[in-house]
Amino acid sequence: MMEVDCTEQDIRKMIFEEAIRKTKKIMEGHPETKFTTEEYQRCAYELSAFSGSQDNSMWIYERFKNTLEESVISIVLPSLRDKCDAPLLRELILMWSNYRLMARWLCRFFEYLDRYFIPEYMTLGSLNEISINCFRDLVFRELYSKFRAAAISLINQERMGLYIDRDALKNALLFFMEINEYKGVSYYEDFERTMLEETATYYSQLTQQMLLSDSSEDYIQKACWCLNQEKGRASYYLPDSTQFKLIEVVRWQLLNQTVDRLIEKQKILNSGMVTDFQEKLNKANDVGSHPVPVSRSCHALLLDTQLCKLEYLYMYMDLVTGRRSKPMIGSQLAFAAAEHIYINYFGREMFGSGAATGHDNTGVVPMRFVWPYGGRSVFLSGSFTGWTEHIPMSPMEGCPTVFQVIWSLTPGHHQYKFFVDGEWRHDEHQRSVSGNYGVVNTVFVPMELYVDPSVFYLETSGSNMELDDVFSHSEAISRVSEADLQVSRHRISAFLSMHTAYELLPESGKVIALDVNLPVKQAFHILHEQRVPLAPLWDFLKGQFVGVLSALDFILILRELGNNGSNLTEEELETHTISAWKEGKLYLNRQINGNGRAHPWHLIHAGPHDSLKDVALKILQNKISTIPIIHTSSPDGSFPQLLHLASLSGILKCICRHFRHSASSLPVLQQPICTIPLGTWVPKIGESNIRPFAMLRPNASLGDALSLLVQAEVSSIPIVDDNDSLLDIYSRSDITALAKDKAYAQIHLDEISIHEALQLGQDANTPYGFYNGQRCQMCLGSDPLHKVMERLANPGVRRLLIVEAGSKRVQGIISLSDVFSFLLG
Secondary structure (H helix, E strand, O other): OOOOOOOHHHHHHHHHHHHHHHHHOOOOOOOOOOOOHHHHHHHHHHHHHHOOOHHHHHHHHHHHHHHHHHHHHHHHHHHHHOOOHHHHHHHHHHHHHHHHHHHHHHHHHOHHHHHHHHHHOOOOOOHHHHHHHHHHHHHHHHHHHHHHHHHHHHHHHHHOOOOOOHHHHHHHHHHHHHHHOOOOOOHHHHHHHHHHHHHHHHHHHHHHHHHHHOOHHHHHHHHHHHHHHHHHHHHHHOOHHHHHHHHHHHHHHHHHOOHHHHHHHHHHHHHHHHHHHHHHHHHHHHHOOOOOOOOHHHHHHHHHHHHHHHHHHHHHHHHHOOOOOOOOHHHHHHHHHHHHHHHHHHOOOOOOOOOOOOOOOOOOEEEEEEEOOOOOOEEEEEHHHOOOOOEEOEEEOOEEEEEEEEEEEOOEEEEEEEEEOOEEEOOOOOOEEEEOOEEEEEEEEOHHHOOOOOOOOOOOOOHHHOOOOOOOOOOOOOOOOHHHHHHHHHHHHHHHHHOEHHHHOOOOOOOOOEEOOOEHHHHHHHHHHHOOOEEEEEEOOOOEEEEEEEHHHHHHHHHHHHHOOOOOOHHHHHOOEHHHHHHHHHHHOOOEOOOOOEOOOOOOOEOOOOEHHHHHHHHHHOOOOEEEEEEOOOOOOOOOEEEEEEEHHHHHHHHHHHHOOOHHHOHHHHOEHHHOOOOEEOOOOOOOOOOOOOOEOOOOEHHHHHHHHHHOOOOEEEEEOOOOEEEEEEEHHHHHHHHHHHHHHOOOOOOOEHHHHHHHOOOOOOOOOOEOOEOOOEEOOOOEHHHHHHHHOOOOOOEEEEEOOOOOEEEEEEEHHHHHHHHOO
């Protein structure tokens, strides 16, 4: 038997060839086999050792390129060639996702090339560039025209009222833009140009048909409807810049190109109206004794009035379609006049009872219509559309047989039916009557559901106390149903279970850890200087992270030292190490076991592979605000690596980003927060068994504020005036401001007011206390849940104060933990 002598180089080749083989399984459709830390580090090490010479490095570089090309040619292209329309786009995104995952692992294994080999050769691209260019050059060169045709075909199908896979279209266009960023290849610009050209052709033909068959007012009615429908569709899958271009093209074809013909038609119509009026007057003159002549001035006045109305109509249309911004006080009169003219001119609102216009419809109530019996295409029509317009209904995510749509109705009785696969149907399980259109369903919208949509303009006294925007509320949806709530919770829970804490890690950043033997005073200053509210604690003797030092610790320390003397001296803080304080804190909390010894410290942490749901539940169950993400490759937990400090804010940001373009799949997000059990609210008069709502006046002492934070187990306290109007807020994290100029050693907790304490930290500019230049982040009780979530997802925002519009009277508070407790049930 011949013995084969394997050199070290051969062994190293075998190791990374095995890694390549395992990685390529991702593209072959096999479930991904996760690489262990040991496998990853071993392969990366062997590759760096193998790349000792330039020849070896170049061989590895070419092997990396060949691996990518083989995967694209053998797997990606064959899977795409026989598909079209939505299936093609879905397959494209799936292949791209698998390819990027495979390439990401390969880039990690071949990281040596990026660090040491490629920088020596200016002509060589980075590994990431190679992976993207390989896919783009091989796939797009052959199939881009099919991708473009599929995307435009879906857009045209939706224009004609057909249901399409919007998510597939949106993801494909995002992919076009991602590919577009490399080497200036203008695939997305080409798609955009072609799409706009086909849009112009489509609406040019539609315009000619409408001009022949419709009167001027009917034409404007349909043009506005088309504009708003186009805008609503485009907002789901097109970026803002393309949306603007698309709306401009549609508007140009529907209006700018036709304005002269519309006015001419209106002149002819008005002329006929005057002639008819003259004939009627002549007949009246024949009967009566005093003839009434119609002068030329009367004719001119009528004509000028009609043309003036047309000008107002165009302005009104610009406003409701979003071309002009929402009018402020001065121009609201013009807007109201234009709307009044339109309603009187056409005899109804421009969009019936509730089209999705770009402005607030006064006196209307959003109602949800559901068709739960399946079908290929389902439309809604009723008395609120004049029985002429068919409103497309969309299948619910996860329930393809259930179609729904939200439509705004005026208070009163309404009739409606469903147009299912070309046949008129009514829901036999809902209230119905016989009418002019056969058996129809009925709905009654009570006046009590209507909420006054007044616009509140707030007078503010300082930059820190301004509301984000001018608030208005123009809709009132009945309290969320249990079914909608459970559907929303299930989808959010499923999303969080499928994603891991690894996705919370930033691409770059720093984390601060403190030695447990550090003096408390020094730790106090470090947190203040680094502008962080807490830090994990490292024990060098144990080689482990053993706990966390937070703002609450400093509050307890200052209160404890304050109880032992009238002043807090630097010497007192210097003698307390973090370790000594933590041990003492355990005894203070009476956490003593049967042997009389304190329980050992316990660090609450998560790993990078823990699901986002598990991370959120750990934060909620342990009543903490932040949890360290720690990775260790040893079974005994030694040599841990601190990767990140995760918070509910980061997890909420993931939720908002994922569901931003599919909010309809989470019905609860559309509910006003005042209609759902969320947050802590100020008790109303007569309410009992309600938890007291903590508020303080600005002249209250800092000692009172700290005691309330500890005893009430809250993280912040609103500071209000005598009318309970919001002035400021004091949070646990504000305690670190006392480190500025060693203020903690110069004050008496019971003698300094909250207002003075906040002034001490006014220049601290801590990121965890400020967002967008404001200390107090506010919302209204009428704001929908999705708006509240988006604000809380911003860095540094931990809570929103619910205020009354205008007076800013505090009505309640919503924290991140409140939102997650509600969403996770």
